[in-house]
Amino acid sequence: MKKRYLSIVLFSALVACNESDPTPTPITTIDFSQISSLQIGGAAAAEITAFDPETNQLFVVNNSEDSKVDVVDFSDPLSPVISSSIDVTQFGGGVNSVAVKDGMLAMAVEADTKTNNGTVIVYNTGDLTTPIAQVTVGALPDMVTFSPNARYIVTANEGEPNDEYTIDPVGSISVIDVNSNFSVVTLGFESFESQKATLMSNGFRVFGPGATLAQDVEPEYVAIDENSEFAWVTLQENNGMAKVNLSTKTITDVFPFGLKDNSIAGNELDASDRDDEVSLKSWPLLSYFLPDALASYAVNGANYLITVNEGDTRDYDGYAEEERVKDLELDPVAFPDAEELQKDENLGRYTVTTSAGDENNDGIFEELYGIGARSFTVWDGNSGAMVMDYNSLEKDFLAVAPNLYDDGRGDNKGVEPEGVTIGMINEKTLVFVGLERVDAVMVYELTGTSSFTFVQVLETGDAPEGVLFISADESPNGKPLLVVSSEDDGFLRVYQND
Template identity: 65%
Template sequence: MKKRILLLAFIPFLFSCERDPQVNPSPETQFSEISRLQIGGEAAAEITAYDPVTSQLFVVNNSDGSTVDVINFSNPSQPYKVSSIQIASFGGGVNSVAVKNGLLAIAVEASVKTDNGSIVIFRTDNLTNPVANVAVGALPDMVTFSPNGRFIISANEGEPSPDYAIDPPGTVSIIDAFSNFQVTTLGFAAFEGQLNALKSQGYRVFGPNASLSTDTEPEYVAIDQNSEVAWITLQENNGIARINLINQTVEGIFPLGLKDISLVGNEMDASDRDNSINLKNWPVYSYYLPDAIAYFHSGNTNYLITANEGDTRDYPGFAEEARVKDLQLNPANFPNWQDLRKDQNLGRYTVTTSSGDDNGDGIYEALYGIGGRSFTVWNGDNGQKVLDYNRLEKDFLEYASSKYDDGRSDNKGVEPEAVTIGQSADKTLVFIGLERSDAVMVYELNNVAGFSLLQVLETGDAPEGVLFIPAAESPSRKDLLVVSSEGDGFLRVYQNR
């Protein structure tokens, strides 16, 4: 039974805040909501792609079966669903969509998720029969086109089976759309000899009996403006892979290191049972574990921005999460261990058990958290950290404190998951989607690592996809932001003034 489609047009809304969310007023930049469309329930609106050729949105919908819903977007103030592409005949479910030059690419996992998946490709003006169905690696989780439209890149996560009996290698597939959709799939076996060096710099390889190749799990893709280099977040591993698209080789893996929460500036709210919002320093190291990644260029240097969501492995066959109060802490390293284990302190804070027990005796010499609660600028050429924007939670608390979910303080906080970059007139805008705060933070990027908060936008429940449509491609000839929220199945459309 199809779910009823709910259409609400022109409902402008920003967070009701103690302070004006237009933090740095700008006559050129002011997004407001102009429409919203519900396409289903939970898991109904995960990722969205836009085709300027046909003025259509394509939306991942896994709430009732698995489809790609086709939305007429010729009037952004009144979007409506026109049809659906059924995924069952292609595999077990759709994870991602992308559009370029009149082509629609759909990432489909196999019916058994540890088997190889596929990228199914349609023309956007003829959605009846695909023009190609290309086999890629296991569990293609994200698909995107290079800026010139030549390459279709698939990040194949290769998650294990629930019992961990099968753990396929994580891979990246490069499909050449200019050469009859020929595909090359790259793995990470060549880096097995660098395992110890990578782990010493914060790269995680920790699954049961895992090799680097099987443990590495590609998540999200960014591509340079010349369509020559791709960067892939390896989320659970705390790394980024750099791939040469022309030579079709993995050039390197960048370990992302650790964030020291004991340092001034890195404060976090660690408890959901302290009856307050309390940003403090704690004796914790945290892995960045980024989800989405975006690219920009300045001078002769490539830069990346990651949304440091955090993610762990939690399967019947292997689980790594634990609360601090359930761990035995070494008094030599934690003299105040009894106080730390109280619920109002670190007791309920979630850490990984994959690190911290140096000699395997069940006693922890260090605590390792999950996610950076931030977004970070990295040098895309060498992987060096340029700036960790650790004010993200502070910004949200300052301008939208009534919307802060203190119940998530013990587990990834506001949970930054999505990031995209858009050029609006002479401004470079950075949009950060906060999954657990149901918001998008809008920043202006200045001088590579300078950020000015412009707005805090309310979204639907659990924003997953954040899509910027520049005025030149927009049906309204104004900048648009489309946010798809997997928690409630809503698309929300915001228009720049």
């Protein structure tokens, strides 16, 4: 039985067929509903999923026990079945991401010691017995993707430090040229050290203990333009994005993302889990965007990126940056109402970073810097400039699904937008935004450069991580599909637009 979902239907459905015109009129209603589900494993299973239209197989990251990629027979989306698995432990410490293009499966595998260089393993999807390539990339490859023309495989190599923060490998981006026998160039950020002061003055974060900019940068997620010319990579903990020229295999730009002022109208947030209500208010905060996933699209030949601004911090034995506002000493001039502000029902339990805000390092904070913008944002792909920040994400969710909102996360990242993908249905551009902490996907229609209209909210499994759109042209049943991977309960859920 199909589940029901809260939605605003933008267009009426009309499917007509008569003797004079036997061709059905295309369905123009956007209304997804769940048609099936499949449990992949326990926690840490079903994190990222890729689809191969040539074999009708899904490939699913599964790290719930020993690391593997589960292969799912998806020829009938109503009844997906696990058909086999690829053991990843033979290649390294664990698989973080998978991607498929033109009959090739690429897997991003970290080393047994995560600070060492990782590997990209490539298979033919029709023969999963022996890899056709094993390519060394940078430390901790966290995301892998193909360019639309299938020539390039690109990885974001996060380069996280060890827990003691005594080893901090450089963050990097690897570009693998499929047409050149899978040759690889791994790009670091050493050349941007001279721009460090300027980048930081515009909101870029470089703050790891004793780290150079190249060590501190942590690439997270990759998007590539439709012409396979450029890649953009989020630098999550650093609050920015890199641009890569794929033909020259160079990082051309690092774009700082600046700050969001939560004291002004339109940027309100629910900052407490102890106020016995969901209340979006203005607070004296400057929040870092700290985006996770991103997706690219083009309008009139110009490239744009959508980032989902999850927020992320460093929390290691050797260095930790999080603190609650109530546990900080606030400057009495900057915060004359500090006592009231630091109550649990106000801003007291809100989590901020201690990497900024104490300008003279005397332990007294003159400003408060929040973690994550709780929004999604459109950026100009050429200049890195903000086009618009969609501030109504939490407002939209609360308006249509208030019972799903987790007020216990008010003090830390809110709904936590983490995944995003873009799909086309009947020339309509849809944006799917995964919300990890309220177990939902928001669906929007995008028109023009940056006009968004809310369509629907889909209730998902626990902590949706991967959001995969399958077009009607590639779908096994000819219907547009959305596959959501939920890492905390290990389920795939399949939604169909009829």
